[in-house]
Amino acid sequence: MTPKNKLGLFDFTLIVVSLVIGMGIFRTPANVAKESPTPLIFFVIWLAGGLVALCGALTYAEIGSRLPVMGGYYKVFSYAYHPSIAFAINCIILVSNAASGAAVALVGSEYITGVIMPGITDPGTIQIVHTIIALVAIIIFYAVNMLGLRLSAKTQVILTIIKITLILLLIAPIFFAVDPSTPSAAMPAISPGLREYVKAFGLGLVAVSFTYGGYQQTINFGFEVNKPDRYIPRGIFMGIFIIITLYLAINYAYVHVIGFENMKIEAQKAAPNIAAIMASKIFGVNAERILSAFLFLSVLAYINALLLSNPRVMYAMSDDKILPAAFQKKNNRGALVVALTVFAVLAAVSVFWARKFDKLLSFSIFLDSFGMVLSAGSIFVIRKRTAHLNGTGIFSMKLYPWLTLIFMAAYSFVAISIALDYKNNDNAALVGSSVLAFFIAIYFIAKALKKTS
Numbered sequence: 001m002t003p004k005n006k007l008g009l010f011d012f013t014l015i016v017v018s019l020v021i022g023m024g025i026f027r028t029p030a031n032v033a034k035e036s037p038t039p040l041i042f043f044v045i046w047l048a049g050g051l052v053a054l055c056g057a058l059t060y061a062e063i064g065s066r067l068p069v070m071g072g073y074y075k076v077f078s079y080a081y082h083p084s085i086a087f088a089i090n091c092i093i094l095v096s097n098a099a100s101g102a103a104v105a106l107v108g109s110e111y112i113t114g115v116i117m118p119g120i121t122d123p124g125t126i127q128i129v130h131t132i133i134a135l136v137a138i139i140i141f142y143a144v145n146m147l148g149l150r151l152s153a154k155t156q157v158i159l160t161i162i163k164i165t166l167i168l169l170l171i172a173p174i175f176f177a178v179d180p181s182t183p184s185a186a187m188p189a190i191s192p193g194l195r196e197y198v199k200a201f202g203l204g205l206v207a208v209s210f211t212y213g214g215y216q217q218t219i220n221f222g223f224e225v226n227k228p229d230r231y232i233p234r235g236i237f238m239g240i241f242i243i244i245t246l247y248l249a250i251n252y253a254y255v256h257v258i259g260f261e262n263m264k265i266e267a268q269k270a271a272p273n274i275a276a277i278m279a280s281k282i283f284g285v286n287a288e289r290i291l292s293a294f295l296f297l298s299v300l301a302y303i304n305a306l307l308l309s310n311p312r313v314m315y316a317m318s319d320d321k322i323l324p325a326a327f328q329k330k331n332n333r334g335a336l337v338v339a340l341t342v343f344a345v346l347a348a349v350s351v352f353w354a355r356k357f358d359k360l361l362s363f364s365i366f367l368d369s370f371g372m373v374l375s376a377g378s379i380f381v382i383r384k385r386t387a388h389l390n391g392t393g394i395f396s397m398k399l400y401p402w403l404t405l406i407f408m409a410a411y412s413f414v415a416i417s418i419a420l421d422y423k424n425n426d427n428a429a430l431v432g433s434s435v436l437a438f439f440i441a442i443y444f445i446a447k448a449l450k451k452t453s
Contacts, residue, residue, distance in 0.1 A: 006226035009235055016057065016215060016239025021167060024211030025247060026275045026295055027107045029254050031207040031361070034267035035200045039260045045201060046251055048410075049208035050244035055407040057215040057236045058397040059376045065228050065395040066386040078320070080378035087322055088439035089371055094310060095435060096367035098346035100210070101306040102134065103360035105351060108299030109133035111276060111292040134351045141304045142344040145311075148333035155304055162298045169279070169291070171249050202417030206365050209414055211247070213368065215240070216375065232395040257281050306347070311339035362418050362425035366432040369415035373408045380404075 007015070036042035063076055077086035109130040113120065120126055144155055215236075225231050254263060257278045266274055279291040311327075315336055318327035327339045350360060380401070390396065397403060419429035 007231075008226055009231045009238075012225050012231055012235035013238045013242075016236055017242055020053065020212060020214040020239070020243050021164075021246070024104075024207070024213075025167070025250055026298075027110075028207040028211045028361075029251050030263055030267040030274050032204045033255075033260060033263035035203040035207075037196060037200055039255060041197065041200060041204070042255070042260065043248065043251065045204040045208055046247055047244065048201075049205060049212045050240060050247065052209075052407055052410040053212040053215050053243070054236065054240045055403040055410075056372065056376060057240060058233065059379055059404045059407055060216050061232045061236055062395050062397050062400075063375075063379050063382055065232065066382050066389060075316075075320075076375055076378045076382070078322075080381040081374065084440050084443040085374070087443040088436055089374055090313075090317060090322065091439040091442075092367045092432070092436050093371045094313065094343065095346060095350075096364045096371070097306055097310050098343060099350040099360050099364040099367070100213075101138070101303050101347040102350035103210075103364060104299055104302045105134035105137045105347070106130055106360065108137060108296045108303075111299070112296040114276070115289050115292050115296075131351055135348055137300060137303055138307075138344055138347050138351070141300065141307050142340065144304065145307045145340055146331065146333070146335045146337070148335055162294060162301070166275075166291070166294055166298050167246065167250070171246070171253055199417070199420075202413055203421060205410070205414050206362060206418060209365055209368070209411070210361055212243070216372065227393075228395045229393055233397065254278060303347075307340065307344065310343045311336040314339035314343065362421070362428035363432055366415055366418045366429050367435070369411045369418075370432075370436060372411040373415075376404055376407050376411075 032045055033042055036045060067076060067079060077089050081089075109132075112133060113126065113129050117129060120129065141155075144151060225235070254274055258266070258274060258281070263274060266277065275295060276289075276292040314323055314327045317323045318325060318339075327336070327342075329336070329338050331337050353360075383400075415429070418425060422429060
């Protein structure tokens with residue numbers, strides 16, 4: 001690949017930003033506010049999440065630079081660990097992504113329900129409606145992706161433009177005057193102890209980790225960046241700085257317009273539509289309905305992206321003989337029929353399994369924590385095996401290994417926080433661990449059967 005065809009600094013920076021900014025920012029601030037005892041802790045959690053993302057992005061950038069392969073994020077496991085770990089982790093990443101898609105579909109259903117069925121108040125009925133809408137969204141984009149890559153890619157462009165526009169609209173209220181009657185960010189009457197602060201920080205970081213996720217995909221661009229030793233660190237620093245700035249600005253707008261205590265109250269509801277509420281306070285009730293409809297459309301961008309990308313991961317795994325050859329089967333439009341169907345079913349089952357965003361969030365992030373810790377830890381093996389590449393122009397991060405260790409410690413802390421909060425998330429950690437053990441067992445059973453045959 002010639003320098004002319006490689007990614008420049010601007011291109012790579014935009015890729016970092018686009019990989020991270022998703023739908024979480026429209027919903028998770030309410031979850032973080034619910035767990036935060038004070039506004040200061042609320043903002044510290046968001047800043048800490050950004051710094052962890054920076055450590056992770058730099059780690060993955062070096063891994064991608066040293067191991068430039070297609071589907072790099074999943075192939076590092078087979079390169080650095082036992083095949084059983086590679087198989088199990090890759091499978092739970094797919095399950096986690098399916099759960100993330102289901103969670104985001106539920107976010108979209110929360111926003112659109114208030115527009116199409118404003119009179120519903122019964123919690124049970126609301127939950128059923130959310131489930132149906134989430135399933136319909138998955139089915140629609142399953143059908144779109146079955147019609148081929150060109151149509152799904154065009155759909156993704158349109159939905160992404162809508163999402164970026166909404167991000168900018170969320171920041172707009174900062175520049176408008178707020179009614180003095182808007183509740184301020186009141187401090188709690190009783191100051192929490194250190195243990196409560198640590199617990200709040202851990203649980204808040206769960207939601208923030210979901211919102212900052214995506215930077216691990218920089219692993220796929222190692223040798224596709226021009227002047228990697230210069231442009232990769234600069235692009236990552238600039239990209240993460242832009243993301244942290246946008247997220248802090250959006251959250252400041254939430255707190256400034258809605259009020260910190262009101263965000264806590266809103267988080268207790270079945271469908272905390274904080275972005276739509278903020279729009280209504282500035283522009284009126286009609287704006288809330290319009291924004292809710294557009295939020296639903298932008299949610300679909302994430303669902304379509306998952307259905308677009310994950311079946312191709314399954315294809316690559318099948319090509320490496322990790323999954324059966326059937327996962328490479330395509331229809332006459334080039335759609336991966338079996339892989340796409342399996343992933344869509346996984347997402348639909350995830351909707352039925354939890355039917356609540358909070359539970360799916362904990363389950364998804366717990367599984368992600370395994371993948372994040374092990375994939376980042378692979379750099380210790382990869383650095384030794386690729387020592388001959390040192391000084392050849394590849395990217396090598398500064399402050400090694402401390403940035404990687406900070407990242408691994410942060411995600412270990414997130415996983416422990418989810419495990420300790422088992423009463424509120426239906427034992428998400430136990431379910432996630434069982435899923436991991438199940439896939440490891442499947443690997444050894446399949447291997448034993450293959451030897452016997």
